[in-house]
Amino acid sequence: MDNREIADRLDAFASxxxxxxxxxxxxxxxRRAAETIRGAALPVADLVGSGRARELRGIGPGIEARLRELIETGGIAELAELERELAPDLVGLGRYLGLGARRSIELARALDIRTAAELRDAAAEGRLRTVPGIGAKTEARLREALARETDARPRAGLLLNRARELVGGIAAALDGEAAGDVRRWRDSCERLAVVCCTRDADSxxxxxxxxxxxxxLLEQDDGRAVGVTVEGVPVEVVVAEPERFGTALVRATGSAAYVEALEPLPEAPDEEGAYRRLDLPWCPPELREAPFRGEPPPLLELDQIRGDLHCHTTWSDGRGSVEEMARAARERxxxxxxxxxxxxxxxxxQGLTPTDVRRQAEEIAVANEQLAPFRVLRGIECDILTDGRLDLPDDVLAELEWV
Known part of the structure; x- marks a missing residue:
């Protein structure tokens, strides 16, 4: 079992x-463990076999045990049980149509169905109305939604980190390129897409x-398919022949308004070629929101970032000490x-009490002395209580540099 397969199973378990x-x-x-494993340089199966899995970032004893079970048996028993219990393809389609997960599971049990195809058949046969709690209005709404399941519909987006994990994993599995909102680095991603370059679209x-x-699967035609995840999120895959891959990537990256302003797009094997044929400079995906045709402004680069104003340590749920976090930041x-x-x-x-905050200040003072002129600032991620008060007294908060 290779790293990609292991990561895919952990992602499925998380869903x-x-x-x-x-x-x-x-x-x-x-999810973090899956991301780590997907990018690991060494075969994780070998690390598990030699008892070294916990050398990987984010792998604790619980996940290590799951990995050992997966490598030794080829599966995770709890994952298999959840798949039997939850009918994930039916739940995924139900979520896409606007049903909650619990309601989808209730439908599956009441109708003795397991798959999205069986849900479609049950609706066509008029069996939805036999389910307790499904009245005529709900049945009509579901049948209408099923009839329009391939239509574009407004939906809540995935946060970028989850969308990147999902699309990145699919792109890696298909040897494709992430596109859509993920490639444009949108904070909330609604259009998830992958573009693949090959003449063998069917495979x-x-x-x-x-x-x-x-x-x-929601739909499939020549060179294109739309699938849905267990969260009810649609993902599009576009397969382009090598001579038009660049054109397909521009179009799938979006935004729709930006691409519409470029149409008709010329065929090209790469994006740079498509822009040259349009007599335009190449535009970074992050800037492809509103239409424009001029020289794109420069992007903020990583080496322009001067500091990080939110880091956790082993004082709460972090994995590094104050000094380790400070040294890592300085090395960046x-x-x-x-x-x-x-x-x-x-x-x-675990959260910091007022006493803990002041004890941590001693560690921060030592780090500042050792690492000067680098600065370690005293801060806190402070909860707001139900009555509106903050979770630490004002005199403690007043000592801090960042709240």
Missing amino acids: LLELVEANPYTTRAY VLAHFAALPQIVA GYDYVAICDHTPAVGAV
Whole structure:
């Protein structure tokens, strides 16, 4: 089992844990582990076999045990049980149509159906109305939604980090290029797309449909398919022949308004060629929102970032000490870093009491002395309580440089 396959299974596990409303920290931990494994230089199966899996960032004892089970048996028993219990392809389609996960599961149990195709058949046969709680209006709404399931519809976007994990994993599996809102680095991503360069579209689309991230297909035609994830998120795959790959990538990257202003797009094997044939300078994807045809302004570069104003440490839920975080920031070329651990009301993890805040200040003072002129700022991620008060007394907050 290679790193991509391992990461895909962890991503699938995280998606189903979300459906059963598992601790969000657990879900995020599995997603981070999948991202780490997908980018690991060494075969993770070998690291697991030699007892070295925890050398990887974000792999603790719980995830290590899951990895060992996956490598040794080829599966994760709890994942298989969740897949049997939850009918993820039906849940994914239901979410896409506007049904909650729990309601989709209730439908599956009441109608004894397991798949999106069986849901479509049940609706066509008039069986939805036999489910307790499904009245004539709800049945009509669902049948109308199923009839229009391939239509564009407004939807909530995925946050960029989750969208990048999802689209990046699919692109890696298909040897394609991430496109859509992810490639434009939008904070909230609605259009998720991957573009692949090959003359064998059928094999790519078959591989896409079989990916663990994709639980049902919404549509498929020559060189294109749209699948849906268990979260109900549609993902589009476009397959382009080499001589028109650049054109397909420009079009799939968007935005729609930006691309419309460029049409008709000339065929080109790469984006640079497409822009040359339009007699335009190449435009970074991050700037392709509103239409324009001039010279694009320069982007902010990583080496222009001077510091980080929100870092956690081992005082709460971080993995590095104050000194380790400060040294890592200095190695990145930063001039300063703010240490902002949690306060107690966060609940899910250890938070800093007033006494802890002042003890941490001693560590920060030592780090500042050792690393000068680099600055470590005293900060906190402070909860707001239900009565509107902050989670630390004002006199403690007044000591800090960043709240």
